[in-house]
Structures are given as structure tokens and as C-alpha cells.
Amino acid sequence: MPSAARSAAASRPGAAQPAPGPLATPATTNGASTNGASAGGKSVAKTLPDTDETLRLVLARLDDMKAEDTATIDLRAKSAFADAMVVTSGRSNRHVGSIADRVVEDLDSAGLTVKVEGMPHCDWVLIDAGDVIVHVFRPEVRSFYNLEKMWAGREAGERHASERHAS
Numbered sequence: 001m002p003s004a005a006r007s008a009a010a011s012r013p014g015a016a017q018p019a020p021g022p023l024a025t026p027a028t029t030n031g032a033s034t035n036g037a038s039a040g041g042k043s044v045a046k047t048l049p050d051t052d053e054t055l056r057l058v059l060a061r062l063d064d065m066k067a068e069d070t071a072t073i074d075l076r077a078k079s080a081f082a083d084a085m086v087v088t089s090g091r092s093n094r095h096v097g098s099i100a101d102r103v104v105e106d107l108d109s110a111g112l113t114v115k116v117e118g119m120p121h122c123d124w125v126l127i128d129a130g131d132v133i134v135h136v137f138r139p140e141v142r143s144f145y146n147l148e149k150m151w152a153g154r155e156a157g158e159r160h161a162s163e164r165h166a167s
Helices: 003-011 051-064 091-111 139-145 149-152 156-166
Strands: 034-041 041-048 068-074 084-091 115-117 124-128 130-139
Touching: 041 115, 041 124, 051 068, 051 091, 051 130, 068 149, 084 139, 084 149, 091 124, 091 130, 124 139, 130 139, 139 149
Parallel strands: 084 130
Antiparallel strands: 034 041, 068 084, 115 124, 124 130
């Protein structure tokens, strides 16, 4: 904005002031954050999925990829770093890697920036999608760490263990 236009806008009563410095707070729409992009001088806003939509995307992809023993843990009352955790298993290292790749691909397509750990070995892949954390394990590694027991409580960890032995 040219300085003359900026000072004219600033002199109007009730006019919005430009954000100081290069950092601005992201805008939100109905609880979903937006990611602004510039296209030919015009600002184009893309609405990012909220926690429930992100969780729906993740669970749909896990189902499509034949992930096994998927558990969703609500973290809203337990943690400040995320709202939900999904724990699931793949049959082999290759299956774990394929599941993780496809989940990351869907989240990227939805406009989310994700961080991924554990891809070289694919024993345990962690996908951090902000408010939703996804753990994809090989079954042996999952039973060793038993995240469900740690985060969902003792009863949930015992319930999942008994379900695995029953099948």
C-alpha cells in the first residue's frame, strides 16, 4: 500500500490499522484458520480444515489403506499440544510406510503443513498435523510402547490388549 493511501486509511475513524512488522496473525473463519496466498496481486484465502475435518480425513485414509486396530484418543482435556491422537498399525514396515505416505499426501492436499518422523525405518511413523497426531506402528512396536494405555488410561490399554488377544 503506498504511504499516501496508508496515511489516508489511518486517518479515517474506525479504520483498521495495518499489522506492524512482517508477521501478522492468521485470519480465522468459523474456527478454521486460513492460509493467504498472493495470486497476481490479489489475496486468495484457502480455508484449512479444523480438528474434526482433519481427523475425518485421517480416519478415511487409514480405512482406505487397510490400517489395523485404529484407535482415536481425545486429548482435549489431557494435553495442550493436540486435540486428538490416532494410533494404528500396519502389517509390515512397507505397509506402515505406505499408510503414512498416503495420510501425509491427503493432509498436504488439504493445505495442512505436517511434520513426519520415522520414515526411514517405518517401525513407528509419527505424523504431526497440528491438532491431530497420528502414530502408525508395526504391531510389535505398538504393543511395546502401548500409547493407548499411557494416553487413554489404564482401562483403554487393557481393553485394546484383550481385543488383540481375542482375534
